[in-house]
Amino acid sequence: MSEAPSRAQQAMGDIAPALAKYTDEVLFGDVWRRPGLSPRDRSLVTVATLVALYRTNELPTHLRLALQNGVTRDELVEVITHLAFYAGWPTAATAVGVARRVFDEATAQ
Helix, strand or coil, rough: CCCCCHHHHHHHHCCCCHHHHHHHHHHHCCCCCCCCCCHHHHHHHHHHHHHCCCCCCHHHHHHHHHHHHCCCCHHHHHHHHHHHHHHHHHHHHHHHHHHHHHHHHHHHH
């Protein structure tokens, strides 16, 4: 019985199997499980970084993960609002649109 492919394997395993493996084993298997920060705190840091760096491809996945890790919608919106003053208004406005889609998808499920 084989295990279902991870998100990384589904997203890039066919073309970049080593990167998918590092994502699974190092990033989510080691870095995200280190004891220094909770998964919730790591999600807040990651979402803030993705918003600030305008990484809209990765943002939906990490917004969903943040919700799973106990970050509330209100907290995510507050992070985005706060970052408008540090990362720029267009960056925050774009992140709000991404968050709206993620929140709508979560509500529909």
